[in-house]
Amino acid sequence: MSKNTPKAIRGTQDIFGPEAEAFAFVVETFERVRKLYRFRRAEMPVFEKTEVFSRAIGETTDVVSKEMYSFEDRGGDSLTLRPEFTAGIARAYLTNGWQQHAPMKLATHGALFRYERPQKGRYRQFHQIDAEILGAGEPQADVELLAMADQLLKELGIEGVTLHLNTLGDAASRDAWRSGLIEYFGKVRGELSEDSQERLEKNPLRILDSKDPRDRAFVADAPKIDEYLSDDALAFFESVTGGLDASGVKWKRAESLVRGLDYYRHTAFEFIPDEGSAAAGALGSQSTVLGGGRYDGLMESLGGPATPAVGWAAGIERLAMLVGERDIDKPDVVVVVEDDKMTAAGQKAVSAIRSVGLSAEFIASGGKKKRFDKAVKVGSHVILAMSDGERRLRYQSEGEDKERISSALWSLDLDL
RNA sequence: GCGAUCGUAGCUCAGUUGGUUAGAGCGCCGGUUUGUGGUACCGGAGGUCGGGGGUUCGAGACCCCUCGAUCGCCCCA
Structure with missing residues (x-):
């Protein structure tokens, strides 16, 4: 590597193979599954005015206070590279009058x-798939969204991952x-970890999933949310769990599960690898593969009307780690030219085949003498050698592949 | 922001208590062999040992600084 070559930015990746x-x-699997559930595709800008995120996510959250890629554009506006999808989607919903389409099922990545x-x-640059239902306040929306997530994981062939479900009321x-x-926690403040003493001020819910033994x-x-649930909130949660059972989605109650961002209400969930599973090992300390919840308060924080909504997002890199390495299918045909006089004829043949x-x-x-060996090494179904x-x-290859390819080849005028 | 581990050919890595011109496999290029063939062999290109400073007669190995990577904490997908 030349010492003169610029390096990639920290936390970015070049992915190949x-x-x-x-x-x-x-x-591809996400695109296929979201169509089964009739989620419409949406595209949003990669950057927004900074306030879209600071108002939607909450000034005091780590995401806003220290994790945003913000910069000033030439006009002096503060812009930010999106740290999540939801805030931008909410902004798009409000500024485009998408209320007319409610309830609106959207998917993006x-x-x-x-x-x-x-x-x-x-x-630092990562990738997510994302699904949202906007303008739907009924628990059925939560159920449909979760059923889609569950099916997606199944179709990806991911095992040993369980839906952890909670309600925030x-x-x-x-x-x-x-x-x-x-x-x-205030009563035992002195005995808590330093981190949690701080969390007591900023985000007491977070103490619940602290890893510190203290x-x-x-x-x-600690007090459970169930002790504080209103009748309506309890009924809502029961509808969600009932719907999941009816849909055949397995879930586990997680009383300590909370969400990091301010805008969540009611349903909160994460798909987490079971302890000791292969999936848990593959992910290291980053355990959540898919997370989300209901965010009925978000639209108002952006100055819009009260609008119920639910959504989830999943890290593509993390899902890819669970899916494991995959190979591109081997080619149907390798055309190898063993004599330079045949190069043009070979080019013509390969074009016709494609x-x-x-x-x-x-x-x-x-x-020339090594070209055929190269062709063999590629590992195709068929080799067409020209000399x-x-x-x-x-x-x-034998069987189906041979039949399929040879009939296609013979339909061409390859002068064989 | 904090902590731990690690930086030797394009890739994966060896390099013994510091001691000659720094090695292997794979890959790439060329050649010989084979000749319906994923063979074997020979040869070649490619490294300021991340960078800088120091200790030493002598540093890829030891010390300091710096940059980068990886993993963990915080937080999060």
Whole structure:
């Protein structure tokens, strides 16, 4: 490598080969499944005015206070590379009058940016698939969204991952619970970890999923959200769990599961690898593969009317790690030219082959005597060798592949 | 922001208590062999040992600084 070559930015990745194929497989599967659930495709800008995120996500959150890629454009506006999809989607919903389409089922995927220390399964430019239902306040929306997530994971062939489900209640329930937690943990403040003492001020709900053993001792007996749920909130949650059971989606109650961002209400969920599973090992300390919840308060924080909505997002890199490495299919045909006089004829043949929908590789360079060996090494179903006016076909596969390819080849005028 | 581990050919890595011109496999290029053939062999290109400073007669190995990567904490997908 030249010392003069600029390096890639920290936390960005150049993906190629089996990992890139796995990445593509995740996206392709998502595209297929979202159509089954009739989610419409949406495209949003990669950057927005900074306030879109700061108002939607919450000034005090880590995402906004220290993880945003913000910059000033030439007009002096503060812009930010999107750290998540939801805020931008909400902004688009409000500014485009998408209320007329409500309830609106949207799916998207793409790059997101967060200024964080990179580690396993976590990058500064990362990629997510995302699904949202906007303008739907009924628990059925939560169920449909979760059923889609569940089916997606199944179709990706991912096993050993379980849906952890909780409710944060409505605004009143959530505030009462929060007060209860502050009171409870406040009494034992001195015995909590330093981090949690700080969390007590900023985000007391977060103490519940602290990894520090000093905190865990108190978490078990902490007040539960269930003690604070209003009748409506409880009924809502029961509808969601009932719908999941009816849909055949397995789930597990996770009383300590909370969401990091301010806008969540009611349903909160994460798909997490089971302890000791292969999936858990593959992900390192980044355990959540898919997370989301209901965010009924978000639209108002952007100055819009109260609009109920639910959504989830999943890291493509993390899903790709669980899917494992994948290979591109081997080519149907390799055309190898063993005599330079045949180069043009070979080019013509390979074009014709591709035009009827067969995949083909073309080998016409390097030592002539080694070209056939190269062709063999590629590992195609069929080799078409061309030398000095002579053309030979060699089948390297039997059965279906051979039939399919040979009938296509013979439909061409390849002068074999 | 904090901590730990690690930086030797394009890739994966060796390099013994510091001691001659720094090695292997794979890949690439060329040649011989084979000649319906994924063979074997020979040869070649490619490294300021991440960078800078220091210790030493002598540093890829030891010390300091710096840059980068990886993994973890915080937080999160």
